[in-house]
Amino acid sequence: MDTTVRTDAIVIRNLSVKRGKNPVLRDVSLTVPRGSITGLLGPSGCGKTTLMRSIVGTQIVESGELTVLGAPAGSKSLRSQVGYVTQSPSIYPDLTIRRNVAYFGALFGKSSAGVQEAIDAVGLTAYADQRGDELSGGQKTRVSLACALVAEPELLILDEPTVGLDPVLRVELWERFAAIVAKGSTLLVSSHVMDEAEHCDQLLLMREGRLLAELPPAELRERTGEESMENAFLALIRSGA
Numbered sequence: 001m002d003t004t005v006r007t008d009a010i011v012i013r014n015l016s017v018k019r020g021k022n023p024v025l026r027d028v029s030l031t032v033p034r035g036s037i038t039g040l041l042g043p044s045g046c047g048k049t050t051l052m053r054s055i056v057g058t059q060i061v062e063s064g065e066l067t068v069l070g071a072p073a074g075s076k077s078l079r080s081q082v083g084y085v086t087q088s089p090s091i092y093p094d095l096t097i098r099r100n101v102a103y104f105g106a107l108f109g110k111s112s113a114g115v116q117e118a119i120d121a122v123g124l125t126a127y128a129d130q131r132g133d134e135l136s137g138g139q140k141t142r143v144s145l146a147c148a149l150v151a152e153p154e155l156l157i158l159d160e161p162t163v164g165l166d167p168v169l170r171v172e173l174w175e176r177f178a179a180i181v182a183k184g185s186t187l188l189v190s191s192h193v194m195d196e197a198e199h200c201d202q203l204l205l206m207r208e209g210r211l212l213a214e215l216p217p218a219e220l221r222e223r224t225g226e227e228s229m230e231n232a233f234l235a236l237i238r239s240g241a
């Protein structure tokens, strides 16, 4: 048996993607280890969403190989194993948080206990009976996350989940991600805020459709001699990585 299949949640080899006529991902190869938080970091427009769409199988790819939890990306068998929360989460405004999450729970045969657990996991216990249209942007993001969590996916892919959140909520959400991983899931989280790299076990640093580096935060610091992640990223670009 290929050991990479057991230890890596995602293996990508030589992925190239065009959107319209433009090359958006260029010969990207990477791995995402199981049971970790992997941060996909890079400036706006560098191709993070396109990479995530490729992993979940909603993006037409030009060439390359993508293996997700041991199966080709987009396989039917992955539907219940992979959760994807997009950048603009949509929830039903006329339903309460509990009913929003229960709707997704029902799709995966989950009990009301499972629904409650997902709501608790995102810190919305006290708001469970509030309607979708009575929530703040950050709360809506967390409801979307609960809708993905209730399926208990092995792999959770979150596209810029902390964008627009205040610093306190942002830290709280990262703590929740750590708790989700501690229970055995794998998380791939994108962000264009370099400082969020702090919260990740492994980093995928992207720029202009290419992967610049694949390494843990401590190694990035060591390699660049920079303390702040923002400066480390800049140093990496200047070094021509």
Ligand SMILES: Nc1ncnc2c1ncn2[C@@H]1O[C@H](COP(=O)(O)OP(=O)(O)OP(=O)(O)O)[C@@H](O)[C@H]1O
Binding pocket: 019, 020, 022, 024, 042, 043, 044, 045, 046, 047, 048, 049, 050, 051, 087, 192
């Ligand atoms: N539907 C589309 N048609 C053509 N080009 C597109 C389309 N969607 C995105 N692009 C281009 O693909 C590139 C990568 O976009 P992508 O959304 O993957 O980047 P991103 O890193 O996720 O950005 P952000 O952090 O702003 O969400 C950008 O240059 C963008 O202009």
